[in-house]
Amino acid sequence: MTDIVKKATGNYHSGTICFFCKDSADEPFPASYSDPLTLLGDISELRLGEIQKEELRKILVKEIAEDGAEQVWKNRTYRKNIILSFGKLV
Secondary structure, three states: OHHHHHHHHOOOOOOOOOOOOOOOOOOOOOOOOOOHHHHHOOOHHHOOOHHHHHHHHHHHHHHHHHHOHHHHHHOHHHHHHHHHHHOOOO
């Protein structure tokens, strides 16, 4: 996940991550999904347009191939907080 912060901050060591979103421990991993955005849970708070959603899908597809879907799921809340904090899709 450190890579996500580097991407969001442009590799600078400054910035503040505000934790607006929280995990729901009861939310089960979606073992079967057709849209990679499903692995982020509820993204309504991000208020993304269709172009942004498509860009985020591309990012997630790459990460799923590299790290696996469960890793993306485990880091979903952290990712959403980074997107909200820095205003950049990662």
